[in-house]
Amino acid sequence: MTYTISAPPHKKTKLDFKTLNFSKIIALLPLCLAAIYFFGIPALGIIVASVVTAVVTEFAIQTIFKQKITIGDGHAAMLGLMLALLIPPEAPIWIPIFAAFFAITIGKHVFGGIGSYIFNPVLVAWIFTRSAWASYMTPASIPHIGQFSDLILEHGAGLMVGVSPILLIGGVYLIYKRYIDWRVPLAFFATMIILPQTLLFVSGVMALVHEGSLNPLMYMSQMFALLSPSPELSYSMIGIVFFGILFLATDTATSPVTKKGRIVYGITCGLLVFIYGYFANYVDGLIYGIFLANCVASFIEMNTMPASFGTMSCAEKAYRRVMDKIPSSLKFEVVNNE
Amino acid sequence: MEIKKLDTLPEKIIIPLRQHRGAVCEPLVKKGDRVLIGQKIGESAEYQSSAVHSSVCGEVIAIEEAAHPDGNKVMSVIIQPEDSNESVAFSACKDVKPDQLAKFIKESGIVEHYGIPTHTVLRPKGKKIDTVLINATSSEWIGGTFKTPGDYASQMLDALKLLMKAAGAKKGAIVLRTDDKESIDAFEGIEVNKKKLKVAPLIGSRNVGYYFNEQNSDIVIVSQERIFGKKILNFFTYRVTGRKVKIGCDPTDVGVAVCGIKSAKALYDAVQTGVPFYDTVVSVEGVSNKMEYILVRIGTPFKDVIDSYGYTGAIGKIIANGVRTGVAQYTDQVPVTKGTTRITIQKPEEVIRDEAIECIHCARCVDVCPVELIPSRLAVMADQGRFDESRQIHVENCIECGDCAAVCPSKIPILQLIRYAKDAIEMAYEDLPEKESSNLKVGCGCGGE
Numbered sequence: 001m002t003y004t005i006s007a008p009p010h011k012k013t014k015l016d017f018k019t020l021n022f023s024k025i026i027a028l029l030p031l032c033l034a035a036i037y038f039f040g041i042p043a044l045g046i047i048v049a050s051v052v053t054a055v056v057t058e059f060a061i062q063t064i065f066k067q068k069i070t071i072g073d074g075h076a077a078m079l080g081l082m083l084a085l086l087i088p089p090e091a092p093i094w095i096p097i098f099a100a101f102f103a104i105t106i107g108k109h110v111f112g113g114i115g116s117y118i119f120n121p122v123l124v125a126w127i128f129t130r131s132a133w134a135s136y137m138t139p140a141s142i143p144h145i146g147q148f149s150d151l152i153l154e155h156g157a158g159l160m161v162g163v164s165p166i167l168l169i170g171g172v173y174l175i176y177k178r179y180i181d182w183r184v185p186l187a188f189f190a191t192m193i194i195l196p197q198t199l200l201f202v203s204g205v206m207a208l209v210h211e212g213s214l215n216p217l218m219y220m221s222q223m224f225a226l227l228s229p230s231p232e233l234s235y236s237m238i239g240i241v242f243f244g245i246l247f248l249a250t251d252t253a254t255s256p257v258t259k260k261g262r263i264v265y266g267i268t269c270g271l272l273v274f275i276y277g278y279f280a281n282y283v284d285g286l287i288y289g290i291f292l293a294n295c296v297a298s299f300i301e302m303n304t305m306p307a308s309f310g311t312m313s314c315a316e317k318a319y320r321r322v323m324d325k326i327p328s329s330l331k332f333e334v335v336n337n338e
Numbered sequence: 339m340e341i342k343k344l345d346t347l348p349e350k351i352i353i354p355l356r357q358h359r360g361a362v363c364e365p366l367v368k369k370g371d372r373v374l375i376g377q378k379i380g381e382s383a384e385y386q387s388s389a390v391h392s393s394v395c396g397e398v399i400a401i402e403e404a405a406h407p408d409g410n411k412v413m414s415v416i417i418q419p420e421d422s423n424e425s426v427a428f429s430a431c432k433d434v435k436p437d438q439l440a441k442f443i444k445e446s447g448i449v450e451h452y453g454i455p456t457h458t459v460l461r462p463k464g465k466k467i468d469t470v471l472i473n474a475t476s477s478e479w480i481g482g483t484f485k486t487p488g489d490y491a492s493q494m495l496d497a498l499k500l501l502m503k504a505a506g507a508k509k510g511a512i513v514l515r516t517d518d519k520e521s522i523d524a525f526e527g528i529e530v531n532k533k534k535l536k537v538a539p540l541i542g543s544r545n546v547g548y549y550f551n552e553q554n555s556d557i558v559i560v561s562q563e564r565i566f567g568k569k570i571l572n573f574f575t576y577r578v579t580g581r582k583v584k585i586g587c588d589p590t591d592v593g594v595a596v597c598g599i600k601s602a603k604a605l606y607d608a609v610q611t612g613v614p615f616y617d618t619v620v621s622v623e624g625v626s627n628k629m630e631y632i633l634v635r636i637g638t639p640f641k642d643v644i645d646s647y648g649y650t651g652a653i654g655k656i657i658a659n660g661v662r663t664g665v666a667q668y669t670d671q672v673p674v675t676k677g678t679t680r681i682t683i684q685k686p687e688e689v690i691r692d693e694a695i696e697c698i699h700c701a702r703c704v705d706v707c708p709v710e711l712i713p714s715r716l717a718v719m720a721d722q723g724r725f726d727e728s729r730q731i732h733v734e735n736c737i738e739c740g741d742c743a744a745v746c747p748s749k750i751p752i753l754q755l756i757r758y759a760k761d762a763i764e765m766a767y768e769d770l771p772e773k774e775s776s777n778l779k780v781g782c783g784c785g786g787e
Contacts, residue, residue: 011744016747114696
């Protein structure tokens with residue numbers, strides 16, 4: 001009898017790249033259905049055109065350059081679907097076709113395919129089409145949140161992705177299943193919440209300084225500003241921001257791999273999106289913000305490499321420096337050998 | 339759980355003359371000799387070596403190179419067993435001096451499961467051991483070498499005392515696994531020197547040093563989470579005692595001797611009854627949910643062990659020592675050795691045949707790595723031959739646990755690539771200490787479990 005010989009480990013996880021991509025597609029399906037319901041057949045046309053073009057382009061490129069055909073892993077379809085959701089439903093049909101073509105060729109394959117691209121292909125294509133045909137790519141309206149009901153169904157919003165933030169719940173399930181990492185979304189979302197509140201506090205204090213108020217209690221009372229929601233806060237609850245947090249920023253190839261680096265990357269994303277959104281609008285701001293964060297992702301990764309196992313971190317070193325000076329009779333520590 | 343004894347005699351017994359790292363033993367028998375149970379058939383004058391004993395009564399039919407579970411061929415004594423229980427006279431070895439005890443360990447052929455003879459661990463040349471640890475984190479005790487958990491606990495303590503005596507160490511500890519409730523219950527409240535001991539968890543900076551003080555005892559029992567890995571010892575020492583072992587050194591350099599359950603039990607038996615290390619318990623698993631513990635004589639071919647497990651269907655892969663770090667065997671005529679702890683069988687359809695694709699930077703390997711490496715980056719650098727750069731990001735720290743390769747969705751053989759880089763670095767730098775081999779060449783076939 002013959003036996004297989006191979007190197008360990010002999011048992012591996014069943015999870016593969018294909019599963020990851022198709023689970024993302026499935027997580028986006030409820031949103032697609034809602035978009036088709038609210039925007040009608042044009043939305044369906046855009047989704048189909050974008051996905052089909054993406055898959056066909058990938059097939060064509062891999063055939064021409066005699067590479068292994070990998071359309072089966074669903075990556076091209078996923079990119080096409082994400083791109084379609086970022087295109088306004090009023091756009092002519094050639095816009096998604098061109099955008100998907102651009103995403104796969106320039107965004108993905110020019111940089112070297114899966115895992116090698118440095119900018120998220122969806123963002124590359126979106127920014128190109130937005131710059132080239134700004135009139136077609138501008139949505140009819142920009143989401144404004146008034147009541148809570150808009151959080152559930154925000155159907156007046158311009159892009160397909162904006163129809164319902166709550167339908168992006170699939171992304172949260174993916175985090176639960178650990179198909180996407182939790183560090184980036186958490187850091188991103190926390191930053192998007194904290195920054196507007198901090199701004200509210202700072203502006204309140206600045207106003208008091210401007211008035212020349214000297215009462216410290218007046219300044220203290222500004223602490224309560226942190227608890228009242230600022231007008232900017234509602235913008236971090238719109239559909240496209242959720243989409244960016246859960247699906248665009250967590251794209252594996254364009255985010256750092258180190259643990260600390262992913263948190264820093266999430267904060268960077270949040271900061272850039274907030275700055276863009278505050279001075280322009282949050283729909284453009286999200287995409288330009290994440291695109292810029294992609295630029296520095298590699299820099300973040302290189303600077304957050306973990307030290308050799310067991311070496312002390314900066315905080316530990318500082319703690320040790322202080323603790324070593326305190327005489328042992330004053331210490332509560334019992335940790336010592338012998 | 340119950341232990342099964344392999345009663346049927348196999349057609350032939352293959353006893354490798356090297357079941358440890360170190361010098362190969364010289365055969366003491368010739369072709370055609372009749373050997374008895376427990377008779378010494380191989381011995382070497384080298385210190386880094388351990389005696390080999392016959393496990394059956396029978397006739398030596400050949401002394402030739404035969405397959406070894408680590409993947410190499412090793413000079414072996416092949417014995418045709420006969421149905422007889424004739425054995426040499428065993429004499430117990432109680433109340434002896436530490437030096438004689440160390441010699442007795444070598445004579446009894448006791449070897450650690452990771453491949454180093456026990457006496458060299460306890461009495462390394464030029465080093466002083468002050469702490470002895472028994473690593474029970476992979477606890478296969480219930481596998482039947484012991485009758486009851488209480489038995490296990492008391493015998494382990496006696497064995498620990500013997501080990502400490504042989505090493506001349508003052509302190510000793512038994513390290514259990516936190517999720518192994520049965521063992522923890524067995525050890526809870528056990529008395530050492532008329533003092534009741536509690537099983538203490540290793541949390542944060544509370545290592546054994548803390549518990550030696552707190553429990554005011556030279557022997558403590560602690561528990562920690564399970565860790566896998568081939569080069570686990572340095573990591574284990576750091577976790578348990580808080581002593582850092584430099585790259586390329588082993589725990590004996592910081593005065594710690596790490597022993598396994600198997601060698602401790604073998605030592606206990608040898609001292610109590612004089613029986614040398616010639617039978618061992620292996621667990622057989624795979625193909626179905628049942629896992630069996632079988633007491634086999636060393637030298638029994640895997641085929642007979644698998645037959646007694648009761649599986650008759652097609653076999654795709656036979657793995658010695660667990661699916662994570664074990665070695666796949668090319669034949670079922672390899673013998674069980676002192677380092678074999680587990681035999682895993684896989685059906686042909688279970689054998690993985692994935693094709694690796696490009697790394698997608700999902701960082702799963704980073705999340706699971708116990709020693710804070712960036713395995714994906716190391717794999718890329720090894721693949722491109724950038725060994726210096728991989729050294730800069732601490733490739734030597736890798737304990738070869740294989741977690742990174744097991745969770746990779748791109749199915750990249752990360753572990754193999756890292757080993758390749760480590761081997762290349764070790765060959766290139768002469769200032770690095772002597773190479774500890776990977777399992778496909780010479781060396782241990784243990785899985786760290």
